[in-house]
Amino acid sequence: MKIKLLEEPALEFGLGESICPKRGIASISPYDLESVRPEKITLGLIGKSESIDNITAWLQASKKTIKNNKTNLKNLFPDFPGFNKELAFQSEIVYDQSYLRRLNNSDVDQIIKKADDLDSVIEDMVLLYMSEIKFLTKNKKPDVILCILDEKLTSLFFTSAIKKKNSVKSIMEEADLNEEDLAEHSDDDFYSDGEINKKEYNFRRLLKAKAMKYGVPIQIMRDKIASPSRDMQDVATIAWNFFTAIYYKASGTPWSLKRETSDIICYAGISFYRSRDKQTIQTSVTQIFNEHGKGVILRGAEVELKKGDREPHLSEEQAFELMDTALGEYYEALKIFPQRLVIHKSSNFSDSEIEGFRKATSKHKINSVDLVTIMSSSLRLFRDNNYPPLRGTMCTIDNKNFLLYTRGFVNYFETYPGSYIPDPLLIRLFSHDESPEVICKEILGLTKMNWNNTQFDRKYPITIECSRKVGDILKYLEADEQPQLKYSFYM
Numbered sequence: 001m002k003i004k005l006l007e008e009p010a011l012e013f014g015l016g017e018s019i020c021p022k023r024g025i026a027s028i029s030p031y032d033l034e035s036v037r038p039e040k041i042t043l044g045l046i047g048k049s050e051s052i053d054n055i056t057a058w059l060q061a062s063k064k065t066i067k068n069n070k071t072n073l074k075n076l077f078p079d080f081p082g083f084n085k086e087l088a089f090q091s092e093i094v095y096d097q098s099y100l101r102r103l104n105n106s107d108v109d110q111i112i113k114k115a116d117d118l119d120s121v122i123e124d125m126v127l128l129y130m131s132e133i134k135f136l137t138k139n140k141k142p143d144v145i146l147c148i149l150d151e152k153l154t155s156l157f158f159t160s161a162i163k164k165k166n167s168v169k170s171i172m173e174e175a176d177l178n179e180e181d182l183a184e185h186s187d188d189d190f191y192s193d194g195e196i197n198k199k200e201y202n203f204r205r206l207l208k209a210k211a212m213k214y215g216v217p218i219q220i221m222r223d224k225i226a227s228p229s230r231d232m233q234d235v236a237t238i239a240w241n242f243f244t245a246i247y248y249k250a251s252g253t254p255w256s257l258k259r260e261t262s263d264i265i266c267y268a269g270i271s272f273y274r275s276r277d278k279q280t281i282q283t284s285v286t287q288i289f290n291e292h293g294k295g296v297i298l299r300g301a302e303v304e305l306k307k308g309d310r311e312p313h314l315s316e317e318q319a320f321e322l323m324d325t326a327l328g329e330y331y332e333a334l335k336i337f338p339q340r341l342v343i344h345k346s347s348n349f350s351d352s353e354i355e356g357f358r359k360a361t362s363k364h365k366i367n368s369v370d371l372v373t374i375m376s377s378s379l380r381l382f383r384d385n386n387y388p389p390l391r392g393t394m395c396t397i398d399n400k401n402f403l404l405y406t407r408g409f410v411n412y413f414e415t416y417p418g419s420y421i422p423d424p425l426l427i428r429l430f431s432h433d434e435s436p437e438v439i440c441k442e443i444l445g446l447t448k449m450n451w452n453n454t455q456f457d458r459k460y461p462i463t464i465e466c467s468r469k470v471g472d473i474l475k476y477l478e479a480d481e482q483p484q485l486k487y488s489f490y491m
Contacts, residue, residue, distance in 0.1 A: 003381075004437070006392040006404075008412065009445035010258040011456075019412060021255055021454045022240055026081045026088050030247065031256045033090070038143065038250040043095045044136040044216075046129055047148030049102045051223035055148055056100070058226035059093055062243070068236040076413040076455070080239040089247055089254075099140055101132040108153070119201040121156065126207050137214040143250040145218045147207065154222050157203040200276045200475070208490065209476030217249040217488040240454045248451035249488040257445050263368075266330055266338035267446065268323075269463025271346045272303065272312045273471030281305055281312045284471035286463055286487070287326050288446075296329050296485040297470050298322070299477075311347040319356025327364045329485075340368035340434070342442065344463040348373050349430040368433040374443065374464050377403060377426035388416050391457050394440050395424070402427040404440050406447045407459050417457065425459070452491045466490070 008019045014033025018024035030037070043059075045052050066080040081088040107128065115121040129147050136142050149157070204220055211218050225238050232238070244254050269286040283300025301318045305311075314322065323343075331337055341361055349371050361369050381389045381403070388408045395403040407422040409415070416422070427440055446461030458465065470483075470490045477483055484490075 002396040004394045004396075005390055006394050006437070006441050006444055008392060008410075009441065009448060011255040011448060012258050013255055017258055019456070020075070021244070021448070021456055022078050023075075024255055025244070025454075026078065030089055030252060030254045032253040035253075037091070038247060038252045039085070039091050040094050041091060041246060041250040042099070042141060042143050043093055043246075044099045044101065044133075044140060044142035044145040045095065045148060046101045046132040046136075046145065047103060047223065048105060048108065048150055051148040051150045052100050052102055054223045054226040055146065055221070062239050063092075066236045066239050069234050073413060073415060076415065076417055077234055077237060078240075080236040080243075083239075083243045089243065089252075091247060091252070093246075095142075099136065099142060101136060103128060103132070112156070118156070119199075122201045122203045122206060125153070125157075125203065126210060129207055130210055133211050133214055133216075133218065137216050142216055144246055145211075145216055147218050147220045148223050149220065150223050154224070198277065200278075202472075202476075205472050206476050208473050209481075212473075212477070212484050212489055213481065215484070217486075219246065219249065237455075241452065244454050245452050245491065249491075251488075254451055255448075257449065260441075264334075264336065264339045265342065266327075266340070267342045267344065267442075267461075267463050268326055269344045269346075269461070269465075269467040270300075270322075271464065271467040271471055273468075273475055276475050282471065282474065283314065283318075283322065284467045284474055285322060285326060286466040286470055287329065288449075288463060294333075295487070296326075296333070297466075297483055297487060297490065298326055298329065299474050299483050313347070313350040314353050314356065316352040316356040316359075319353045320359045321356075323357050323360035324363065327360060327366070331364075337364050337366060339366070340370075341366050342370045342372065342434075342439070344372050344374050344443075344461060346373075346375060346464055346468070348428065354431060369431065370429070370434050370439055371431040372439060372443075373426075373428040373430060374461065375426050375428075376423050376459075378423070379403060379426070380421065380423065381405070383409075388418075388422050389424075392444055393424075394437070396436070399436075400429050402429075402436055402440060404443060406444060406461075407457050410457055413457075417455065422459075450491075 010017045010019055011024055013024040013031050014029035016028040063084045064082045068077045068079050070077040083089055085092050111124040112121055133145055136145055228235060228238060247254055267288040271284050272281050273284060274281055280302050282302055285298040285300055288295040300322045303312045303314055354371060381395060383389055389405045391405055391408040391410050393405040403424040404427050405424045407418060429436060432439060443461045446463060447458040448456045449462040450458055450465060466487055473490050474483055
C-alpha cells in the first residue's frame with residue numbers, strides 16, 4: 001500500500017484563483033465577471049403571507065454584511081459580504097409586489113384537515129404551489145422562483161420520523177428539524193424491502209418535477225432561515241449557500257475548476273434509481289462538458305436487476321445508445337467531440353457495459369477513455385494523532401483499486417468539519433488511459449463543483465452527486481414528459 005497526499009485543487013474566479021469558493025467570490029469576484037452574467041436576479045416568491053414577509057425582510061438585510069456568530073475557525077465560517085452590486089457577487093435581487101404570490105392560511109389548513117394521509121397532503125400542496133408557479137411564469141419573468149415553507153409544512157414534509165402509517169396529526173407533533181432535513185440525499189437503495197406498487201411521495205421531488213415544464217428553476221426553502229435556531233447552520237453560512245445557489249440558477253457561473261491541460265475533456269456520471277412504485281430501475285446520466293460545469297441531463301433506459309446480482313447493469317446495446325446520445329448532445333453544444341471521455345459510475349462496470357461504451361467512443365473517434373467506479377468504502381485509514389486522514393489522501397491498494405479521502409481534516413479550515421469518522425471513496429479503474437493519480441485529482445476537483453453548497457469538502461464528485469439527485473427527480477416525470485437539460489432544475 002502506498003500513501004500520497006494530493007494537493008487541494010484550485011478554483012478560478014473573475015480576478016484570480018483560490019481553493020475556497022467563499023474566499024474567491026468575496027475577494028476576487030465570481031468567475032463570469034467579464035462575461036454575460038446575472039447582474040440582476042428577478043425573484044418570484046410563493047408562500048404564506050408571514051413566510052413571504054420574513055423572507056423579503058431577510059433578503060433586504062442580506063444586502064449588507066452578515067457577521068458570523070461563530071468566533072473561531074474563520075476560514076470555515078467566514079462572514080457573508082452581502083449580496084449587492086458593489087461587492088462579491090456584484091449582482092442584486094429585484095422583484096415587486098406583483099411577484100409575491102401569497103397562499104391563504106385557510107387554504108393550507110383545509111388541505112391538511114381534509115387529508116386522510118400524507119400522500120394526499122403532498123399532492124394537494126404541490127397543486128397549490130403549481131398554480132402560483134404557472135401564474136408567475138406565464139405573466140411575469142422571474143429568473144428563479146422561491147417556494148417558501150413555514151415550519152409547520154417543513155415538519156410535515158421533511159421530518160425523518162415519518163412512518164408509513166402515521167396520521168398527519170402525529171407527524172405534526174414531531175420534534176423540530178435541523179438544516180439537513182431539506183437536503184434529501186439519495187440513498188441509492190436498489191434492494192429496499194418497501195412495498196412494491198406503493199408509490200413514493202416526496203414533496204420536494206414532485207414539485208421540482210412538475211414545475212420543470214414551465215422552464216424556470218425553483219428554490220424550496222424554509223422561512224426559518226430568516227431567524228435560524230441553534231440546530232441550524234449559522235446565519236452567514238445560510239446566506240452563502242442560498243445566494244450562491246440563486247446566482248447559479250439564474251445562469252451565473254460562481255467559479256470554475258482550474259484547467260490543468262489544454263485537452264478537451266468530457267465527464268459523465270451514471271447512476272440508477274428505482275421508479276416510484278419500485279417495480280423498475282432506470283438510468284440517469286449527468287454530463288459535464290467542461291471545467292465550468294456546463295452540461296446536460298439525460299434520462300437513460302430501464303434496466304433489469306438480474307437474479308443473484310445486487311447491482312443494476314446496462315446491456316451492451318443500452319450502454320452504446322446511452323453514450324452515443326450523450327456524445328451527440330456534447331457535439332450539439334460545443335460543435336466538437338471531446339478528446340477524452342471520463343465515465344464515473346456508482347456501481348461496477350460489467351463486460352457488456354464496457355463493450356457498449358467502447359463502441360460508442362470508437363464511433364465518435366474518442367481515443368482516450370477512463371471507466372471509473374466510485375463508491376463508499378468500509379476500509380479506513382487512521383493517523384497517529386487520532387485525527388482523521390487529511391482530505392486528498394490517496395491510498396494505492398493495487399494497480400486498479402484506490403482509496404481517496406474527499407472528506408477529512410482540511411488544513412485550510414484547521415479542522416475536520418464533520419461529525420463522524422469519514423469514509424473514503426473506493427476508486428476502481430476498470431479501464432483507463434490516464435494515470436490513476438490524475439484521475440483521483442480530477443475526482444477531488446469535481447467534489448468542489450456543487451453550487452448548492454460553498455463548503456468545498458463534498459464527499460462525491462458532481463458527476464455522481466448530480467446523477468443521483470437527477471434520478472430522484474426523474475422518477476416523478478411521466479414517460480412522455482421531457483426532462484430539463486440543466487442541473488439547476490434538479491438541485
